[in-house]
Structures are given as C-alpha cells and as structure tokens.
Amino acid sequence: MPAVELLLRHAREFGLDRLDAEVLLAEVCTWPRSRVIAHPERQVETAAADRFLTLARRRAAGEPLAYLLGRRGFMDIEVEVSADVLIPRPETELLVTTALALDLPPEARILDLGTGSGAIALALAKARPDWDILATDVSSRALKVARRNVRRIAPGRVHLVASDWFSALAPVRFDLLVSNPPYVAVNDPELDSCVADHEPPRALFAANDGLAALAQLASTAPERLEPGGWILLEHGHRQGPSVRAMLEAAGLSAVRSIADGGERERVTIARRNGLPGG
Ligand SMILES: C[S@@+](CC[C@H](N)C(=O)[O-])C[C@H]1O[C@@H](n2cnc3c(N)ncnc32)[C@H](O)[C@@H]1O
Structure with a gap:
C-alpha cells in the first residue's frame, strides 16, 4: 500500500497543485484533510490510491474539482453538482x-x-x-x-x-x-x-x-x-x-x-x- 507522501508526489508529477491533491486524497480516504497533511507516512488502501490517481489525472487535465467531488459550497449550503x-x-x-x-x-x-x-x-x-x-x-x-x-x-x-x-x-x-x-x-x-x-x-x-x-x-x-x-x-x-x-x-x-x-x-x-x- 502506498504512503500519502508518495501519492502526493505522483500528483505533483502530473502537474496537480498541492491543495487539490490533498483535497482529493482526503476525499477518497474519507479522512479530514488535516490527516493527509499531518501524516505523510500513513498508508493508503490500494483501491483508494488507485481512485486518487485517476481523479488526480482528471483534475490535472482540467476537470473542475467540484465535479470530481460532486459537490460545491454556496452561501451556507453545500449543493450536489x-x-x-x-x-x-x-x-x-x-x-x-x-x-x-x-x-x-x-x-x-x-x-x-x-x-x-x-x-x-x-x-x-x-x-x-x-x-x-x-x-x-x-x-x-x-x-x-x-x-x-x-x-x-x-x-x-x-x-x-x-x-x-x-x-x-x-x-x-x-x-x-x-x-x-x-x-x-x-x-x-x-x-x-x-x-x-x-x-x-x-x-x-x-x-x-x-x-x-x-x-x-x-x-x-x-x-x-x-x-x-x-x-x-x-x-x-x-x-x-x-x-x-x-x-x-x-x-x-x-x-x-x-x-x-x-x-x-x-x-x-x-x-x-x-x-x-x-
Ligand atoms: C449560468 S447557469 C446558472 C445556474 C444557477 N442558477 C447558478 O447560479 O449556479 C444558467 C442556467 O440557465 C439555464 N437556462 C439556459 N437557457 C434557459 C432557458 N431558455 N430557460 C430556462 N433556463 C435556461 C441553464 O440550463 C442553466 O442551468
């Protein structure tokens, strides 16, 4: 199982910015982003790592983050998009x-x-x-x-x-x-x-x-x-x-x-x- 640090490095190699990579990794792991930031050594399940790499490539190719997450905050609500x-x-x-x-x-x-x-x-x-x-x-x-x-x-x-x-x-x-x-x-x-x-x-x-x-x-x-x-x-x-x-x-x-x-x-x-x- 790959570590957080390795996955973020791959995302950087695709040209993805750090914030988007952290958000997507947190999403697939169902962790808060703070855990991604604080624990670079933590291992990520293989299925989640594969899903992260797919999403990271799509984001790097220009797909909006909100579509990849399927939601967006607006005023004090969060809408599905x-x-x-x-x-x-x-x-x-x-x-x-x-x-x-x-x-x-x-x-x-x-x-x-x-x-x-x-x-x-x-x-x-x-x-x-x-x-x-x-x-x-x-x-x-x-x-x-x-x-x-x-x-x-x-x-x-x-x-x-x-x-x-x-x-x-x-x-x-x-x-x-x-x-x-x-x-x-x-x-x-x-x-x-x-x-x-x-x-x-x-x-x-x-x-x-x-x-x-x-x-x-x-x-x-x-x-x-x-x-x-x-x-x-x-x-x-x-x-x-x-x-x-x-x-x-x-x-x-x-x-x-x-x-x-x-x-x-x-x-x-x-x-x-x-x-x-x-
Ligand atoms: C700029 S989007 C705004 C969406 C949403 N109100 C928002 O602010 O996030 C414009 C919306 O108008 C809709 N639209 C375009 N032409 C329309 C028409 N002739 N009659 C009704 N809605 C239309 C589009 O499908 C789209 O959902």
Whole structure:
C-alpha cells in the first residue's frame, strides 16, 4: 500500500497543485484533510490510491474539482453538482445577499429562472422559510440535480418546473425575479478553457454578445412582477450598462448595478413601479 507522501508526489508529477491533491486524497480516504497533511507516512488502501490517481489525472487535465467531488459550497449550503449543471460561483452569492437585503412582503413569491443545481433558490429558502419559491430550468438534466438538492437541503420548500424562461408558467406575478442566466459571448476569448470544456454550454453561452437571455428576461419582467416587485440579474462584469439600458427600456425604475469585492458590476437590480399589494 502506498504512503500519502508518495501519492502526493505522483500528483505533483502530473502537474496537480498541492491543495487539490490533498483535497482529493482526503476525499477518497474519507479522512479530514488535516490527516493527509499531518501524516505523510500513513498508508493508503490500494483501491483508494488507485481512485486518487485517476481523479488526480482528471483534475490535472482540467476537470473542475467540484465535479470530481460532486459537490460545491454556496452561501451556507453545500449543493450536489454534476457536469449537467453550472458550478455555483462566489459571484452569485452577491445576487443572494442583495435579494435577502430587500424589503419584501413576509410571504413573498419568488422565481429563480435558470436554477441549475438550485443553489440560488435553496440559499433563499434556507434564509427565508416563509418565502414561496419557484425555480425553473430548460434542462431536464439540471432539474434532476436540483430536485435531489431540494430533497436533501430544504424538502418541499422549492418548487421546480421545466420551462423555457417563463413559457410554461401560469400567468402569475412575483415579488422577486432572480436569475443568473447564461451571459458569456460565444467565442469569448477571456473564458477559461476548463470552464468551456467541462461546464454545460447552455448554462454559459448566449447569443448577441452574451446579452440575449438577459434581454429576454428584462423585457418580460414587467408583466411578471407585482407592483413594487424587484428583478435581480447577474451578468458579466462589462455588461452592466447594457443590462441597465434594457431594464430602463422595459419601463422599470430604481435601476442600479452592484459591484463585487473587485469593484466589478456583477448584479443589476430594478423595480416595477407601484406600491406592493397595490
Ligand atoms: C449560468 S447557469 C446558472 C445556474 C444557477 N442558477 C447558478 O447560479 O449556479 C444558467 C442556467 O440557465 C439555464 N437556462 C439556459 N437557457 C434557459 C432557458 N431558455 N430557460 C430556462 N433556463 C435556461 C441553464 O440550463 C442553466 O442551468
């Protein structure tokens, strides 16, 4: 049976960084990472060592760590992920914290459009047990992952519907629309090849320089929002001016973009005129 030290050396030879190697070794051994770090002499069962070397090669070839582990932390939850869903990003936590800071009615009706793993809807459901949350996706494979996450994290709290944006929904209005839609331009030269090669294209790319889905959501929002209701859209860091213009053209008010910790506009918010309940 090989020792921890030897396995980590092999991983380094494949070009894997130390942290990822420790995380993967801890995972296959079902140990805490601290044990991997503290006990380089410890022997690893042969089956676990083989599994580690397979995962280490896949990681070194660019497969995202979250897909290899099958999970990702987001806000205060951990969601299951697979190659059928986007890996939830830290940037998207800005969307969630912005939503949680809004002054919404106690039993607000929320719609998460393009829910993927269900991360946004579930983070909102955990924080606001009284909100009525619906989440949609056009991908049936993504919805299967989301369904398992809902069952494990907040059973019965998020209703999932297969829908091309609003098309399959009854004509109801919402107090809050949230979406992290696909917004990467096809052939964006800045897109990391690990992302382009492994994450679902439908979760990433949109026509019209990445703005097509954002435009569709912005233009439909007024007829789907209650008076005084809000829409929050995540977008690329150079898309703020275009998204603000779309929301203003749709007749929404209080339009503003919010920057992340790196001073990049990543979320734009707008409101339908009128008083809640009016
Ligand atoms: C950027 S991912 C966001 C996933 C998740 N909300 C998150 O933040 O981690 C965009 C999601 O929108 C979904 N999507 C793409 N086109 C759609 C459409 N026409 N209608 C509904 N969902 C769509 C994709 O399947 C994908 O799950």
